[in-house]
Amino acid sequence: MTGFRGTTIVAVRHNGRVALGGDGQVTTGDQIMKSGAQKVRRLADGRILAGFAGSVADALTLFDKFEEKLERYPGNLSRAAVELAKEWRTDRYLRRLEALLAVADREHLFVISGDGNVIEPDDEVVAVGSGGGYALAAARALKAHSQLNAADIVRAALGIAAQICIYTNDRITVLELPE
Numbered sequence: 001m002t003g004f005r006g007t008t009i010v011a012v013r014h015n016g017r018v019a020l021g022g023d024g025q026v027t028t029g030d031q032i033m034k035s036g037a038q039k040v041r042r043l044a045d046g047r048i049l050a051g052f053a054g055s056v057a058d059a060l061t062l063f064d065k066f067e068e069k070l071e072r073y074p075g076n077l078s079r080a081a082v083e084l085a086k087e088w089r090t091d092r093y094l095r096r097l098e099a100l101l102a103v104a105d106r107e108h109l110f111v112i113s114g115d116g117n118v119i120e121p122d123d124e125v126v127a128v129g130s131g132g133g134y135a136l137a138a139a140r141a142l143k144a145h146s147q148l149n150a151a152d153i154v155r156a157a158l159g160i161a162a163q164i165c166i167y168t169n170d171r172i173t174v175l176e177l178p179e
Contacts, residue, residue, distance in 0.1 A: 053129030054099030131165030
């Protein structure tokens, strides 16, 4: 079976609001296997938003590991992200996992990868996945040149990516942190 593709995740912090969203498409080879997958979720009693790109089983494993880190370091997204990246890179089993995580709370947005990277953007916009580049460009432009709120920027950026990337669809789920 060919590797799974077909995810776009984008997160934005704008005017004191934080939103993260993803499309629903899962593709293997040249076939769409699922159109309504849920690739975003709330963690830590709704205080953290997370989304994944990559293998679904791998990402779910990483969500579980990340939740463990959040429990160990409550209220400290930065420390939990770094600890996950360290374990992901050094653990014999975890380092084989093929996924990226985008995570956000009120103060931070990060992309976490298995090669030990924890990247926080300068412009409070992150995107990962097959259509990540398209969504990132769209979100940056919308953030700079529109009056949209964070959730609407995420929704519009994902919609634009869905029009360009064949591995991204318009079955969009957007989560927002409460004020």
